[in-house]
Amino acid sequence: TQIAQLQEENKQLMTNLSHKDINFTEEEFHKHEGMSERERQVMKKLKEVVDKQRDEIRAKDRELGLKNEDVEALQQQQNRLMKINHDLRHRITVVEAQGKALIEQKVELEAYLQTKEQEMGSLRAELGKLREKLQGEDSQNGEEVKVEPNNDDCLSESEKMAMDLKDPNRPRFTLQELRDVLHERNELKSKVFLLQEELLYYKSEETEEETRSPQPTPIIQSKPSTQPESGIKRLIFTAIMPMVAAGLIPDDPTLQPIRRLVSLVGIFFFKMFGTVVSFCMTPC
Template structure:
């Protein structure tokens, strides 16, 4: 009698709104079979209870989907923050490493300069002592030594100049790294702003989905109610047709025409032609409404 339901093989926490809709469709088919076999009176009191249970299931399914969306959103946000944290840490480590290299180069340059200054000071003291001792005896020799000293001093000054230029290059490199780090920070902030916009769009879509879900649930309930009413009308029409057919085809047992006419009037059905037309019109109207509800429900499911 009943159809197998996919919802019965699923965990309660995995229940979705579409599962509830599928279950409602299967229940509607079961109701149709019961009505065809036993009539509408057997399920008249059961239908509102089933509809109420389906409404509760739909609310629970919507809550499950909302919780699942929030969980996925929180998980994605945590993963994004972890990735940003790791990227920032890598940038900081890279920056610190490059800064250590630059500081080490500066330290070596400072040591070289200090050594050079100390060497120049020693050389100057030596030259001054030599000049004082040999001032009167070796003027020419002193002049040659002065020329050599000037030559050595120029070479050392050129070395200092080269080191200074290298130091300037390192400072420029450090400024470039600072700009790169600043740009990375701006990029991260832009990504944050974009993610905020995406979250707002997701919130709007979730609200639209909730509205569509509610509309679909209402249409499912209305469809089920229309199907039950239509089945009642069709059964009533069939009963009326059977009664009319039985009374028109029954053989007359009396010979007296007057008695036959009286019996025919007494055995006529208890409804008028206008009532029959009204019932047929109501049945056709229910069919039209049912088709409209099914079409609207199909549109919502496609969305």
């Protein structure tokens, strides 16, 4: 009897346990299904967030690449500008050096021009004196000597004021004008040389006339002596005068007629061809 009761109780417990397991599994299943749907929604949201962040990261990477390219381009442009700046500084230094050299050259040219102007003034004064002497001697001897007029001697007062070296407003000269001034100076020197030769020639003629006047000589005897005298002069001029010019033979007063001949030759060449022929008559 007790065994039967125990078996029945056992059966009841088994049935109760089976009912409880069935109820528990259904509830757990429903709970598990609810949790899976939430997780799916959360996973979807997380996936969307991850995809969005991935797209943002890719966009940021692209922007970063573009920024890097811009930075490289700016660095190249900076290097190019630095090179240009260095070249410009070098050019500026070269131009400054050239400017300083030009200023120094300008100062030297102004000083040189001042000295040449002073020399020209002295040459003009000497030329005026020589002309006065020649005119006085021509008036005494009754001879007329034509002297070429020089426009540089006829300076007006305004030009003389402009030639003042202390005047800051005096006119400046270009390189071509300076060359013209030097050419004019050389011409004046050549004219002074010719005038000196003419003056010496006229003085020597006066001395010869004074020495010949107390000793009159017949005209018939002077004619045959002209031909050998020209041959002697030619011989002295071609053979002896180069040795005198070289200093091999000392200068002698007996060569005074040859001096006159040389001066006449120089005057003839100047009047015919416009060139100055100078001969060294003393040891150089």
